[in-house]
Amino acid sequence: MELLKERIRRDGTVKGTDVLKVDSFLNHQMDVALFEAMGREFLRRFADCGVNKILTIEASGIGIACVTAQSFHCPVVFAKKSQTKNIAGEVYSTRVESFTHGRVYDVIVSKKFLGSEDNVLIIDDFLANGAALEGLIDLVNQAGARLAGAGVAIEKAFQPGGDRLRAKGIRVEALARVKSMSEENGVEFVD
Amino acid sequence: MELLKERIRRDGTVKGTDVLKVDSFLNHQMDVALFEAMGREFLRRFADCGVNKILTIEASGIGIACVTAQSFHCPVVFAKKSQTKNIAGEVYSTRVESFTHGRVYDVIVSKKFLGSEDNVLIIDDFLANGAALEGLIDLVNQAGARLAGAGVAIEKAFQPGGDRLRAKGIRVEALARVKSMSEENGVEFVD
Numbered sequence: 001m002e003l004l005k006e007r008i009r010r011d012g013t014v015k016g017t018d019v020l021k022v023d024s025f026l027n028h029q030m031d032v033a034l035f036e037a038m039g040r041e042f043l044r045r046f047a048d049c050g051v052n053k054i055l056t057i058e059a060s061g062i063g064i065a066c067v068t069a070q071s072f073h074c075p076v077v078f079a080k081k082s083q084t085k086n087i088a089g090e091v092y093s094t095r096v097e098s099f100t101h102g103r104v105y106d107v108i109v110s111k112k113f114l115g116s117e118d119n120v121l122i123i124d125d126f127l128a129n130g131a132a133l134e135g136l137i138d139l140v141n142q143a144g145a146r147l148a149g150a151g152v153a154i155e156k157a158f159q160p161g162g163d164r165l166r167a168k169g170i171r172v173e174a175l176a177r178v179k180s181m182s183e184e185n186g187v188e189f190v191d
Numbered sequence: 192m193e194l195l196k197e198r199i200r201r202d203g204t205v206k207g208t209d210v211l212k213v214d215s216f217l218n219h220q221m222d223v224a225l226f227e228a229m230g231r232e233f234l235r236r237f238a239d240c241g242v243n244k245i246l247t248i249e250a251s252g253i254g255i256a257c258v259t260a261q262s263f264h265c266p267v268v269f270a271k272k273s274q275t276k277n278i279a280g281e282v283y284s285t286r287v288e289s290f291t292h293g294r295v296y297d298v299i300v301s302k303k304f305l306g307s308e309d310n311v312l313i314i315d316d317f318l319a320n321g322a323a324l325e326g327l328i329d330l331v332n333q334a335g336a337r338l339a340g341a342g343v344a345i346e347k348a349f350q351p352g353g354d355r356l357r358a359k360g361i362r363v364e365a366l367a368r369v370k371s372m373s374e375e376n377g378v379e380f381v382d
Contacts, residue, residue, distance in 0.1 A: 023301065023303075023304075024303065024304070025266075028268065028269065028271070028300075028301055028304060029266050029267070029268045029301075029303075029304040030257060030260075030266060030267045030268070030269070031266055032257050032258075032260045032261050032266065032267060033261075033264070035257065036261070058249060058250035058253075059249035059250040059253060059269065059271070062249075062250060062253040062254050062257075063253050063254065063256075063257040063267065063269075065254075066221060066223050066226065066253075066254040066257050066258055067223075067257055067258070067261070069221075069223045070223050070224075070227070070258070073224070075216075075220050075221060075222055075223065076220070076221045076223060076254065077219065077220045077221070078219065078221070078250065078254075080219070080250070109219075110214065110219055110220075112214075112215065112220075113214075113215070113219060113220040
């Protein structure tokens, strides 16, 4: 998606060889007009899939997921990183290792909001090691729901997550696939 | 806002005398069509304020904030509950006590995304004790930004947060103000 790539080139910042900061428009400050364009592009790519629910994970996936859900005319469910007193009843639960935060989270979704009637599109901001997506896929499987696929804004294609998921037959669509990056030369995208 | 009140009456669940579960449409599963209507209502109420940025707090405020920002044609910044490796540089920081989670969070916003040029509308899902809103207001003040006001989906008007903020001269708009609630009689709204 050229609009997103242009924005990453213009406003993204590379730290070292594996940190891409896009916090001015994607995951701290959020450009919702860009999100609208991204949502339309996700719809174009998954239009034939009969998606009736979008699943994401807190926190930085929520904004993209909600605006994307407007294009799909479906609700969003966000997986929570720890159980709170406000979630009564039973939940699906999985464990996700966050490389960004250097810790492991319990990630939960209420059983009320994910079930065998659902055809789920997973949406997230980043795909790198794939740990978050694999956790969300585990929740979809526990629920007996169908997985339409996963849509991410940015894939670090030099990390193994995307290839590993695709090798399992999962449809993964990334709006911008980063081939390599460096502080000197910036970001190079997969064609 | 009658649409939201009707939805709370229909799909909300009261636990005891102070827990109102709205997780089927507001803060776990999210009805983005409802959020669109809420965003238009926030715009109607704050149309004259020159808002150029929406500030919220992760996680359950983000969806409402992003969809509301589409009506205001402005970006969203969400305050984060703990510092991560991906936020470089300096941040504004405050402490917020979460009564729902029974703990105190450090809440931060990058100084890059909040400054004296900003006229900020704070958006959140719930107002009860007011701790989250007060923390966000503290961040706005630290940034030297102007505060247009705060918009929340649901105010528990029987708890002190809303009145305390209004007594300080802060414009607080709640789309549904709960006067009282019980498992037997459900939710009663302020007129």
